[in-house]
Amino acid sequence: MNLIIVGTIGLDNIETPFGKVEKALGGSGTYAATAASYFTSPGLVSIIGEDFPKEHQKFLQDRKIDLVGVEKRGKTFAWSGFYEFDMSEAKTLKTELNSLLDFNPSLPEEYKEAPFLFLGNFDPSLQLQVLEQVKKKPFVIMDTMNYWISSKKSELLEVIKKVNLVVLNEGEARQLFDEPNLIKAGKRLLELGPEYAIIKKGEHGALLFSANGFFSAPGYPLEELRDPTGCGDSFAGALSGYLSKSGDISEQNIRKAVIYGSAVASCCAEAFSTNYAKSISYEDIEERYKMFEEIRKF
Numbered sequence: 124m125n126l127i128i129v130g131t132i133g134l135d136n137i138e139t140p141f142g143k144v145e146k147a148l149g150g151s152g153t154y155a156a157t158a159a160s161y162f163t164s165p166g167l168v169s170i171i172g173e174d175f176p177k178e179h180q181k182f183l184q185d186r187k188i189d190l191v192g193v194e195k196r197g198k199t200f201a202w203s204g205f206y207e208f209d210m211s212e213a214k215t216l217k218t219e220l221n222s223l224l225d226f227n228p229s230l231p232e233e234y235k236e237a238p239f240l241f242l243g244n245f246d247p248s249l250q251l252q253v254l255e256q257v258k259k260k261p262f263v264i265m266d267t268m269n270y271w272i273s274s275k276k277s278e279l280l281e282v283i284k285k286v287n288l289v290v291l292n293e294g295e296a297r298q299l300f301d302e303p304n305l306i307k308a309g310k311r312l313l314e315l316g317p318e319y320a321i322i323k324k325g326e327h328g329a330l331l332f333s334a335n336g337f338f339s340a341p342g343y344p345l346e347e348l349r350d351p352t353g354c355g356d357s358f359a360g361a362l363s364g365y366l367s368k369s370g371d372i373s374e375q376n377i378r379k380a381v382i383y384g385s386a387v388a389s390c391c392a393e394a395f396s397t398n399y400a401k402s403i404s405y406e407d408i409e410e411r412y413k414m415f416e417e418i419r420k421f
Contacts, residue, residue, distance in 0.1 A: 130243025154353035155360030162364035168192035172199035343389035361387035
């Protein structure tokens with residue numbers, strides 16, 4: 124087991140201008156693990172309810188995602204929301220935390236020595252608990268959201284200080300430092316301790332910061348955008364999966380990981396939930412990677 128992903132698994136009701144789904148497979152852990160499964164067989168730590176559909180569990184197992192770290196009790200976390208035509212931000216209609224209220228992530232023994240760890244978007248107090256459980260110092264990648272920046276900023280800053288790579292979207296980066304300039308925000312992230320920081324800009328790509336350099340990745344030119352839910356989690360999951368597969372954490376390879384993350388995230392946006400993974404192959408991901416190379420030539 125070379126990659127452990129800790130995050131949520133949920134059931135989503137989503138409506139966009141291009142369709143809707145009910146009780147679709149969702150959650151930060153789900154999206155990240157599905158994306159990572161193109162490169163490796165990750166272990167997933169999360170919690171689900173007794174009502175979790177068997178077809179969703181089979182999907183995860185068919186993707187070679189190890190579920191030993193997934194607890195089952197109560198009722199599954201559920202979220203309902205919709206998007207308008209600009210598709211830039213989800214409007215939440217209802218959130219039911221359910222079993223997530225009892226989520227106290229515990230790493231199975233076989234997970235504690237994994238060389239790569241991805242902390243998905245969940246309570247930073249629990250993220251700190253996960254970091255205390257690892258036996259060897261892994262390469263740690265983390266994500267978060269604006270809610271935790273508002274409600275648990277001090278704990279979140281402590282997590283950021285302990286990880287190797289932090290991933291935020293542009294709104295979160297600006298909110299964290301009350302800084303409108305993304306270049307300044309990226310540099311301030313590095314000052315907290317991580318070796319690398321990534322600021323996602325949605326359809327406009329991503330920025331990678333390090334002490335030695337700066338990298339700007341383009342967005343993939345999508346012609347069909349059906350549902351942006353989980354794209355950020357998919358980006359981080361694919362990035363983590365590629366790094367764990369290669370075992371190379373040099374800056375040059377992290378740049379490649381950013382492109383693979385963008386490629387998988389673009390596939391996610393073309394379908395509802397994780398349905399893209401039912402038709403998109405690893406070869407399709409490689410084709411998009413090559414397209415990124417062509418886009419950046421000049």
